[in-house]
Amino acid sequence: MKRVDTVTEQPTLPPLDVASLPGDLPGALKYAPLGETELQPVASLRGTSEPWAKRGESPEESLQAITQLRPFIHVARLQGQIVGYVTVERDGPVAGAAYMRNIVVKPELRHRGVGMALLDHALGVARDMYRKTLALRVDPANAPAVAFYRKAGFTTVATVVSKKSGKLRLLMSREL
Ligand SMILES: CC(C)(COP(=O)(O)OP(=O)(O)OC[C@H]1O[C@@H](n2cnc3c(N)ncnc32)[C@H](O)[C@@H]1OP(=O)(O)O)[C@@H](O)C(=O)NCCC(=O)NCCS
Secondary structure: OOOOOOOOOOOOOOOOOHHHOOOOHHHHOEEEEOOHHHHHHHHHHHHOOOOOOOOOOOHHHHHHHHHHHHHHEEEEEEOOEEEEEEEOEOOOOOOOOEEEOOEEEOHHHOOOOHHHHHHHHHHHHHHHOOOOEEEEEEOOOOHHHHHHHHHOOOEEEEEEEOOOOOOEEEEEEEEO
8 A cells, every 4th residue: 555644734725716717617627637746635625525524534544545546536627726526436336337436526616516517527537438337325414415416317226334334325326
């Protein structure tokens, strides 16, 4: 496993001047893989968002998770700044389906279509992997995420128990 330096203070993503942003946020997004120097700000975005904030994930744990997920991370930028990320892996808990482990939008930009645009990007990445289905796991208590996934056409295919926490998770999927 790659060594991760101890983090005492996490650099957060700089605040965006929301008033100066274009009206069509989804259309203005630019996508790219995650660069080596951007691990910490993305880890901070994860660690300060649900469901990880409520679970008490530490900055070190967030950084370790993002370091491990780095090959699968695609970030969305607006005016050069990261405003969200999504992960897409070729394999996951549903045989033959690509797997989306994380999708996160910067809190001040939520409810403006950025999440749906990131998800569309993830669907394209999964198609490029010659997959026909995208699967994900979600905590049923994470109501905004469950509503978001339902709106995006995901349906629950099973209820599973998380090996890590022992808690119930919904296994959802949709065709590409
Ligand atoms: C889930 C998340 C990615 C959605 O991003 P977003 O940019 O706010 O989503 P969008 O603006 O594209 O919303 C699309 C639709 O999803 C649904 N939705 C999004 N947020 C919602 C909320 N808080 N409550 C209910 N429905 C919601 C709505 O149907 C919305 O459509 P509408 O705007 O026409 O009502 C964002 O809330 C987030 O980053 N949450 C924290 C991280 C997380 O929980 N990720 C999922 C688990 S990994």
